[in-house]
Amino acid sequence: MAMSGMREARLHNPDVVIVDLGLPDRDGIEVIKGIRRWSAMPIVVLSARTAEAQRLLAFESGADDYIVKPFSAPELLARVRAVSRRHVRGDLPMAILRLGGNSVDLTGRIARTAGGHEIRLTPLEHKILAVLARHSESIVTHSTLLKDVWGPNREDSGSLRVYIGSLRRKLEADPSRPKHIVTELGLGYRLLLDPLAAVEGSVE
Numbered sequence: 089m090a091m092s093g094m095r096e097a098r099l100h101n102p103d104v105v106i107v108d109l110g111l112p113d114r115d116g117i118e119v120i121k122g123i124r125r126w127s128a129m130p131i132v133v134l135s136a137r138t139a140e141a142q143r144l145l146a147f148e149s150g151a152d153d154y155i156v157k158p159f160s161a162p163e164l165l166a167r168v169r170a171v172s173r174r175h176v177r178g179d180l181p182m183a184i185l186r187l188g189g190n191s192v193d194l195t196g197r198i199a200r201t202a203g204g205h206e207i208r209l210t211p212l213e214h215k216i217l218a219v220l221a222r223h224s225e226s227i228v229t230h231s232t233l234l235k236d237v238w239g240p241n242r243e244d245s246g247s248l249r250v251y252i253g254s255l256r257r258k259l260e261a262d263p264s265r266p267k268h269i270v271t272e273l274g275l276g277y278r279l280l281l282d283p284l285a286a287v288e289g290s291v292e
Contacts (some may be wrong), residue, residue: 094122102129102166109135109146117149126151127153130171134159140274147229147275154227170225186219186282187259187268194218199259207258212237216251220269220279229276 091113097105105123109116120131133146136157143154152171155164157172169238189202197214199207209217220228234242252271256263270278 090121094119095282097123097129098126099129103172104130104132106132106134106168107151109137109142110153112270117145118149120146120149127247130168132164132167132171134164142231143275148231152226173225175252178256185217185279188282190259192201192217192259207275209258210251213251213258216248217279224279224281227272227276233276 107116107119111119116133117270120133123129123131130152131150133151133154135142135154136155137143137148138156146154153167157165185194190199190207192199192207192209192214194214194217197209197211199209201207201259215237216233219233223232230245230248233248238247252269253263256266256269260266260268268280270280272278
């Protein structure tokens with residue numbers, strides 16, 4: 089089943105691939121890695137495996153999202169639409185992020201309130217937002233953030249938590265109940281933009 093599915097993916101180049109980790113002829117992680125050798129197409133995992141290590145392994149192998157069974161059809165459709173939107177954008181962050189009443193210009197590195205007052209963000213805070221925006225609506229693991237922001241040799245996530253807390257205090261209406269910079273327990277963070285947020289350019 090896994091091999092035939094991978095052949096079909098190569099032949100038809102679907103908009104989204106849905107992978108179950110518990111395949112009878114091959115582990116789903118190997119399928120994800122195999123697809124990632126030749127394609128950046130979105131991959132959504134469906135699995136009964138709830139262990140944090142399994143979920144992290146799926147994301148590190150190239151999965152874009154992970155849905156635990158049992159799940160509802162509306163949830164699956166919403167997740168598929170989310171990864172599809174990200175893929176259509178070319179996996180590039182939005183130049184202007186809309187977070188409630190605040191806006192962040194990733195190109196100009198300027199953040200403002202709805203009233204036009206500047207919100208002072210540090211260079212590292214801008215960089216963290218850019219990485220989260222590049223994967224908006226999908227989980228970004230701690231290791232990915234540490235590598236992309238601080239470099240490949242950074243392993244301490246304490247600094248990351250400090251900066252995430254600072255960003256929430258500056259950008260969230262209620263930092264104790266964030267709606268935009270959301271924690272995915274044991275995995276990392278997810279950036280949720282306003283539903284009507286406009287894509288105003290892109291950032292390399």
